[in-house]
Each structure stands twice: as structure tokens, then as C-alpha cells.
Amino acid sequence: MTIAKMLEAVQPDGNEVTLADADSWMQGRTMYGGMSALIAYTAALRAFPDLPPLRAAQIAFVAPVSDRFSARAETVRRGRNVAQIRSELLVDGKVALTAYWLFGETREPNAVHPAARPENWPGSPDENEMVAVDAAPSFLKGNYEVRRAQEFSGPGEPVVRRWIRLKHGEELDPLSRLVLIGDTLPPGAMRAMQRQGPLSSINWSFNVLDTEPQTTDGWWLTENASDHADNGYSSERLRLWNADGKQMLAGMQSVAIFG
Numbered sequence: 001m002t003i004a005k006m007l008e009a010v011q012p013d014g015n016e017v018t019l020a021d022a023d024s025w026m027q028g029r030t031m032y033g034g035m036s037a038l039i040a041y042t043a044a045l046r047a048f049p050d051l052p053p054l055r056a057a058q059i060a061f062v063a064p065v066s067d068r069f070s071a072r073a074e075t076v077r078r079g080r081n082v083a084q085i086r087s088e089l090l091v092d093g094k095v096a097l098t099a100y101w102l103f104g105e106t107r108e109p110n111a112v113h114p115a116a117r118p119e120n121w122p123g124s125p126d127e128n129e130m131v132a133v134d135a136a137p138s139f140l141k142g143n144y145e146v147r148r149a150q151e152f153s154g155p156g157e158p159v160v161r162r163w164i165r166l167k168h169g170e171e172l173d174p175l176s177r178l179v180l181i182g183d184t185l186p187p188g189a190m191r192a193m194q195r196q197g198p199l200s201s202i203n204w205s206f207n208v209l210d211t212e213p214q215t216t217d218g219w220w221l222t223e224n225a226s227d228h229a230d231n232g233y234s235s236e237r238l239r240l241w242n243a244d245g246k247q248m249l250a251g252m253q254s255v256a257i258f259g
Contacts, residue, residue: 001020001021002169003171003180004171006019006020006021007038007042010039010043010071011043011046011071012043012044012072012073012087013071014070014071014072016069016070017068017069017070018067019039019067019068019069022066022067023067023138024138024143025138025139026137026139027137027138028198029064030061030063030064030065030066031064031065031066031139032139032140033059033061033201033204034179034180034183034184035180036061036065036089036096037097037179037180037183038176038179039065039069039071039089040059040071040087040088040089040097040099041054041057041087041101041179043071043072043073043087043089044073044085044099047085047087048073048075048083048085051083051103052082052104053103053104053175054102054103054179055082055102055103055211056101056205056206056207056208057100057102057179057204058203058205059097059100059203059204060097060098060099060202061097061200061201061202061204062095062096062098063094063096063097065089065096065097066091068091069089069090069096070089071087071089071090073085073086073087073088074086074087081104081105082102082103082105083103084100084101084102084103085100085101085103086098086100086101087099087101106211114246115209115247116247117241117245118221118239118241118245121245122149122161122163124219125165125219128149129148130145130146130147130148131146131147131148131162142167143168143169144167144184145164145165145167146162146163146164147162147163147164147219148162148163149161149162149163149221149223150162155191155192155193157191158188158190158191158225158226158229158234159223159224159225160186160188160190160191160224160225161221161223162184162185162221162222163219163220163221163222164184164185164219164220164222165218165220166180166181174214175208175211175213177213178213178240181220181222181240182204182222182238182251183251183253184222185238187201187224187226187234187236187253187255187257188223188234189226189229189234189236189255189257192229193257195259197257197258197259198258199255199256199257199258200255200256200258201253201254201255201256202233202253202254202255202256203254204238204251204252204253205252206238206250206251206252207249207251208248209247209249209250210246210248213242213249215242216243216244219243220240220242220248221240221241221242221243222238222239223238224237224238225237225239232256232257232258233254233256234254234255234257235252235253236253236254236255237251237252238250238251238252238253
């Protein structure tokens with residue numbers, strides 16, 4: 001089943017739906033954050049189909065999202081150039097995810113400052129070895145190809161960087177695909193953990209740097225880095241580049257670190 005076909009059931013009318021093939025996108029007892037965010041984004045688009053391009057988002061992962069949920073969306077404010085939309089996913093009548101989307105028309109630029117290329121360029125995906133994902137969450141095993149994009153592995157600098165490619169999803173529009181893949185990697189803080197234990201994303205905020213994101217052969221370079229980890233939490237910086245090193249997404253995330 002294609003991702004677009006799976007998303008056909010999503011409607012922002014508050015009625016409960018059961019998402020077919022959701023098992024392939026689960027991460028433990030909840031749906032992978034990128035997919036649940038994509039569902040909320042899809043609900044916003046279907047509620048207001050004339051929106052300008054997505055520019056930014058703030059997403060709170062409140063509780064586990066299962067294959068059964070209801071979705072709703074509302075306009076917070078809409079001006080001449082910018083629309084601010086809130087969408088939510090509810091499980092058993094309670095909010096499990098709430099998202100705030102900012103859409104904005106393109107304007108004549110008054111400031112131009114391109115994002116820097118990634119430091120320590122790892123080379124193209126073809127120059128890097130495949131990463132085994134046998135022990136990874138089910139959403140990663142079934143839906144992604146992963147290649148190495150940094151020299152070291154194991155404990156050390158709290159940075160996780162990988163080349164990733166969806167095995168399917170070509171039918172998605174470019175911005176929907178960006179929402180889906182932008183939260184793929186585990187937090188960089190996993191490299192600083194003193195012992196193994198569960199991790200859980202609490203929120204995810206991002207800015208879209210290119211509203212028509214494109215890449216070569218479906219490959220994206222993604223990086224999660226911990227800016228600070230202590231007291232059971234990590235403040236993470238999330239970035240995504242295309243295969244030419246042009247940054248597409250700039251984000252932040254709070255992660256709970258258990259164990």
C-alpha cells in the first residue's frame with residue numbers, strides 16, 4: 001500500500017478512523033513521529049486546501065498515537081500572506097498530538113543568506129556503506145534505506161548523521177515527504193548515554209528553508225545533535241540537506257531519556 005493510499009482515510013472532521021497498514025510505521029507503542037506529524041499536516045491541508053506553502057511547524061507529541069484516531073483542524077489566524085493553522089490527533093477522545101503550522105506566500109526577498117553546507121561532507125551516498133537496520137524500529141526497517149555519513153560509531157560526540165532514502169513515497173508532494181522524513185534519526189544524545197535505555201521525542205519544531213525541496217535519487221543527509229543533555233532530557237538540533245549539500249530543514253527537539 002502506498003503512503004498516499006494509506007492517508008486517504010485522514011479527514012479533519014473529528015470522526016474516528018482506522019489507518020490501514022499503520023503497523024509498518026510503528027515505533028514501539030506509538031506511531032513514528034514523522035508519520036503522525038504527516039497525518040496532522042494532511043488534516044490541515046484537507047481542511048484548508050488553498051493554503052500557501054508550508055514555512056514552519058511546532059509539534060507536540062502528547063501521548064501515543066495508534067492506528068485508530070480522529071483528526072481536526074482549525075484556523076488560528078489568516079492574513080494576506082500568512083496562515084496559521086492548528087491540527088490535532090485524538091486517541092480515545094484525548095489529544096495525542098497537537099501541531100501548529102505556519103504557511104506563507106513567497107515575497108520579494110529583502111535579506112539573502114543561504115544556509116551553510118554541512119561540515120565534514122561525508123561524500124555521496126554511493127561512497128558510503130549501507131547501515132544494517134535489523135534491530136531498528138519497525139518503521140525504519142520497512143520503509144528506509146540507510147547509509148553511513150560519519151566516520152565514527154558507538155559512544156562519543158553526541159551526533160548521529162546518516163544518508164536516508166524512502167523505499168516508497170514518490171507519490172507524496174515534496175513538502176509532505178519532508179515532514180515525513182525530518183524526524184527519522186534517533187537523538188544524538190544516544191551516543192552520550194551511560195547505559196542503554198528508552199528514548200522518547202516530546203516535541204519537534206522546524207523551519208522549512210526550501211518550499212520545493214528536491215534531491216538526487218531520493219537521498220537526504222540528516223543529522224541529530226545534542227546541544228545539551230542532563231536531568232533526563234536532551235535539547236537536540238535537527239538538520240536535513242539534499243544530496244548536493246543544500247539545507248532544506250532546520251529544527252529543534254526535546255527528547256526524554258529514560259533508564
